[in-house]
Amino acid sequence: MAQQTLEVTQATTLKEKPDAATLEFGKHFSDHMFMMNYTSEEGWHHPRIVPYQPLTMDPSAMVFHYGQTVFEGLKAYRSSDGHVRLFRPEENFRRLNQSCDRLCIPTVNEEAMLDYLKEYVKLDKEWIPSEPGTSLYIRPFIISTEPTLDVSPSRTYTLMIILSPVGSFYKGGIDPVSIFVEDEFTRAAPGGTGNAKTAGNYSGAYKAQNRAAGHQKAQVLWLDGVEKRYIEEVGSMNVFFKIDGEIHTPALNGSILEGITRKSVIELLESEGMPVRERKISIDEIIAANESGSLQEVFGTGTAAVISPVGGLEYKDRDYVINNGEMGETASWLHETLVGIQTGELDDPFGWSVVLER
Known part of the structure; x- marks a missing residue:
């Protein structure tokens, strides 16, 4: 796909923007x-x-039936100097193409998509909140649209991007969460779609998430789909x-999503002389390390929270405090540094930020 002329039709009626203090994801x-x-x-x-609008689709569009x-x-941030910043957007389009390849969807021109995204964000930049902790969430997605029930890859697709202002993930300060070690349900298995960002991976996790909530835990800690050990x-x-x-x-093994925040954390740590060991890690090892006092920290990494500290876990009906x-x-x-780079409050020696014209 060569870069093509971007057609722009501006909305004649603009929406009222929400109060940044009450934003929900x-x-x-x-x-x-x-x-x-x-x-x-x-x-x-x-x-x-x-203009943002509903879609009209055939009921037989393949996305409804075969997923x-x-x-x-990804996110856009407004820095204190008024500039708009995107954090490593080229990595998101690279990963989008990896997901496309796994789902037999035609790949896109990553450079062209980044240029289109820049123009889109600049057009709707007034939707980027400026309060601390807020940002503009960016959701690119592709759906299969061919009207057929044939079980094969679609021959037509629509790619869309929508923008959503979001509030601070930690409205009352960063509180470590407790997590539930899931040893019954499986998120992904070798050869599956675990390393792709595709809808079924998330809806398939709801059952385990409900189970965790029933144990008063905020998140699920997934184990491997074969031995339920790693x-x-x-x-x-x-x-x-x-x-x-x-x-x-955990090492990327084909069933773990290649997180962009994960990659950034590894590069940040290594730049400070703290090498990261990417390897197979068993839940038994973590329990033993916690009991011996050698487990010092556990934290998750992702676009929404950036860094999410873990203060406890439940495994086989026993709670462990971390x-x-x-x-x-x-x-x-890590949280302070990454957020500082994303918002332009700290220097970006890695060249991760894409700064848009005002």
Whole structure:
């Protein structure tokens, strides 16, 4: 897909913007949306920004029946100097194409998509809140649209991007969460779609999430789908452990999502001389490390929370307290540093931020 002329149709009536103090995740959407279509004859074509609106689709559109869809999530931030910043957006389009490849969806031109996104965000930049902790959530996604019940990859697709202002993930300060180790249900298995951002991975996790909530736990700690022994992810985030001063995280194995925040955390730590060991980590090892006192910190990483400290876990009906239920120094430093880079309050020696013109 070569870069094509972006068509822009501006909304004639603008929505009232929500109060930044009461923002909830994914409840409000900006005045416009980005769209682009694919057919097997024309490839990806007709990139356009149009007023935000409902879709009209055939009931037999394949996405409704077979779930051939992928998505991404990233954010735009307004810095104190008034500039708008995107955090590593090229990594999101790279990962989108990885997901497309796994789901047999045609890949997109990553450079062109980044240019389209920049224009879209600039058009709706007034929707980016400026209060501390707030941001503009960006959701690119692709759905299969061919009207057929044939069980095969679609021959037509629609790519869309929508924007949603979101409040601070930690409205009352960062409190470590307690998590439930899931040893019955499976998020993903080798050869499956665990390393793709596709809808079924998330709806398939609801049962385990409800189970965790029934145990008064905020998140699920997923184990591998074969032995139910090795740690994979926590909720929809990657997970890190600090053991005897060393940082460990499960190695990417085909069933773990390749998180962009995860990648950034590893690069940040290594830049400070703290190498991260990517390896297989068993739940038994973590329990033993906690009981011996060598487990110092556990935290999740993801776009929404950036860093989510873990203060306790439940495994086989027993609760284990981690670091006295408090946020550790490594997690605290990572959160402060990443948020500082994202918002422009700290220098960005890695070149991660894409700064848009005012």
